[in-house]
Amino acid sequence: MPTAAHAQLRVSRLAAALPVHRAFHWLHLHQPQLRMWLLELLTIPAPPFGESARAQWFLDRFQSLGLTNVHLDQAGNALAELSSADAAPNGPVTLLSAHLDTVFPPGTPTTPSETGSRILAPGACDNAAGLTALLGLAAALRHANITPPTPILFAANVGEEGEGDLRGMRHLFFEGPYRDRIRAAIALDGAGTGPVVTRALGSRRFRLTVTGPGGHSWTDAGAPNPILLLAHALSALATVPLPNVPRTTLNIGQVSGGTSINSIPESATALLDLRSTDAAQLQATESDLRTTLAPHPVLIEVIGDRPAANLPDDSPLLRTLRAVDRHLSLRTELRIGSTDANIPLSQSIPALAIGTGGTGGGIHTLAEWYDPTGRELALRRILLTLLATLPSA
Ligand SMILES: [Zn+2]
Incomplete structure (x- = not known):
């Protein structure tokens, strides 16, 4: 088990690596691209149990980013991998996910409007913010030509909200072909740069x-x-x-x-x-x-x-996050919540749900808004945490 000092060393080495810089640079230059993705996906409604159009949109984006094994699973999760040639065929994978669904019923007008940098639409923050972070991170990794030692599994998943009852995650962890392979999971959800949900309500x-x-x-x-x-x-x-x-x-x-x-x-x-x-x-x-x-x-x-569960304080994933936060001079704010991370945490698989930067409000109301200003820092935080937590092949 890595100590805090080990984790710190690993993070500073990673942060100094040229490919990681290329990824950061991509994120720096492509904030307008992330905003465009956000506006586009908001126009595709994703009511509870009606996420398929948005999932299809994700499959197309995953394809064009050149990810592998792009497919829809039986639950309706849009999946893709960033893999390396020498990864074992059924070896461990690390999950990076964002939920597709909103709380809004079919027929809710979803066309976004913009006031300055602010984007107004139901679901703009929860979870169009997380979904665009998922795409942005995949694109940055691809652009920087980063081949992870073990595959990263990207999932735009169904069923996080309300009566969806975490069915997308349940499928991934209990039924789908990845069920015994996921060693750690990071769920991208909403805005914010500090808060991280590590205790599953x-x-x-x-x-x-x-x-x-x-x-x-x-x-x-x-x-x-x-x-x-x-x-x-x-x-x-x-x-x-x-x-x-x-x-x-x-x-x-x-x-x-x-x-x-x-x-x-x-x-x-x-x-x-x-x-x-x-x-x-x-x-x-x-x-x-x-x-x-x-x-x-x-x-x-x-x-x-x-299920209720906790990410233990001595978990390597939490150590890694703390090391990343020290490196970026961020405060690690641990929170309790009901998120997609509940499922892996209940199986003692290290997991957390993390904000994807910027600010947001009016969550779960028709007046929901998201302002991506300054979200780069949170994206760097997630990227470093993800890379530093990948198990070696
Ligand atoms: Zn959410």
Whole structure:
């Protein structure tokens, strides 16, 4: 395991290498190109479960950059490799990914507008910023003729947001042909130069449903009322203990049901979001929740499952990032969040989600914006971290 001093030495050697300089130089000259890519991909909607047009756009870009093994996997992830001739055919790969999907439903207007350097569009920051960083880094590596000792796997992946439930990452790590080969993963997400998500916030999401025969409010009065029964069940949930340490939260986010004011409803539904920083606590609170609901006529369905996990402080990936940050005089700001990194982290594979520079706001709203000014530094940071973390062949 490399020590901090080793990591520092490795990073300074890399940063001084001529090919790495060529890559930095490409990034310096091609910020307008990254902006054009960003504007172009924003015009291609990528609602949850509707990422295929944007994935296709990525396959075309990957092709024209001269990456190898460019293809769409069964989950709909757009994949490509930067490989070297002497890499073992089924040897380790390092994943660099950015999620394709937005939270916005089909039909949301996505054409971007520009005010000065600012780009306004739903998804401009989350995650068009990350997606253009993915392309920019691939292009810089290609331009600089850098052949990594072991392949870099580029993925513009599906299903990061909400009900996508990390299905793109699940496929990569559990089902696809790369499943046993990924040794480290870096997810590019949104803006910012400091923040890095290394602690995966776990969540379990549930749909609670109560059904009944329904009927007329007057003539069928007395029939079981699903809304009332659901309301009883939900108020019982207020007794579920939620610790502050490890921080654990339970939200009832949406309630629906019923047909009209003078009908006894046939069904009522509530959506619940349970979160914890600790995997064991998440399980314990879920079991409390189930015990509390047991006396109620409620059907419980799990509609989301994101594992909690941490990147250990002595992980070589985190050491590398810290060394890069010292080299670039950046502050390493570790954060907790629910990202594509949850999946590898839950499998004890070193992973993090990192901001791709510039600034952004209004995330997940129609007023979302992204300003790429100054993003070069973050891109250099990611490039150095990626290269310094590649395992040797
Ligand atoms: Zn995102």
